[in-house]
Amino acid sequence: MHSDDESMNSWYSSLQCVLEKSDKATWEHSVRVSELCKVIAEGLGLNSKQINFATLAGLFHDIGKTFMTNTVNYPGKLAEREKNLVFYHPLLGERFISIFCGTFPSQVAEGITFHHERLNGRGYPYSLCGEEIPLIPRMVAVADVFDAMNSSRPYRGALSKKDIVAELDRPGYDVKVVSALLKHYGREYNYKIKGS
Ligand SMILES: [Fe+2]
Numbered sequence: 001m002h003s004d005d006e007s008m009n010s011w012y013s014s015l016q017c018v019l020e021k022s023d024k025a026t027w028e029h030s031v032r033v034s035e036l037c038k039v040i041a042e043g044l045g046l047n048s049k050q051i052n053f054a055t056l057a058g059l060f061h062d063i064g065k066t067f068m069t070n071t072v073n074y075p076g077k078l079a080e081r082e083k084n085l086v087f088y089h090p091l092l093g094e095r096f097i098s099i100f101c102g103t104f105p106s107q108v109a110e111g112i113t114f115h116h117e118r119l120n121g122r123g124y125p126y127s128l129c130g131e132e133i134p135l136i137p138r139m140v141a142v143a144d145v146f147d148a149m150n151s152s153r154p155y156r157g158a159l160s161k162k163d164i165v166a167e168l169d170r171p172g173y174d175v176k177v178v179s180a181l182l183k184h185y186g187r188e189y190n191y192k193i194k195g196s
């Protein structure tokens with residue numbers, strides 16, 4: 001293995017520890033999102049380097065949320081502070097990982113920074129539109145939302161497959177990315193590609 005790859009891998013292992021120890025639920029979600037990103041990347045026929053970038057972007061997309069775990073007992077305007085952290089967690093994550101890892105593949109950094117952007121401009125923090133959003137964050141966005149809907153929360157159960165398909169069919173998500181993911185599950189999701 002190339003020494004750059006070795007030092008990068010040791011940074012990744014340290015980052016995994018940071019995330020795993022600070023927030024177990026986010027860590028488990030991130031592992032699932034990472035696996036889904038891999039499925040999408042393979043479904044889109046990307047090369048092994050791109051598959052690796054997508055997998056890493058999925059794994060670290062929410063690392064900015066590690067800054068939120070100490071806010072629970074924060075006095076004062078907790079709601080406002082948490083709202084800001086939610087809004088800026090993609091940027092905090094990208095900054096954190098850049099400082100922590102030094103040189104960092106731009107595709108992975110983009111996957112973290114832009115994973116809440118939507119093709120229709122309704123995402124955050126930059127409200128980017130269409131082609132302004134690179135492929136890897138489009139993949140992380142779909143994997144992220146899919147996992148959120150497919151997991152139960154303290155206040156609700158997992159959504160039905162029909163509701164998941166309906167949500168991913170809305171404007172904002174890349175149709176090719178959505179179909180690469182849902183095709184993986186075959187008939188289970190009964191997804192019809194738009195225009196087919
Ligand atoms: Fe996020």
Ligand SMILES: [Fe+2]
Nearest residue numbers: 029061062144
């Ligand atoms: Fe997420």
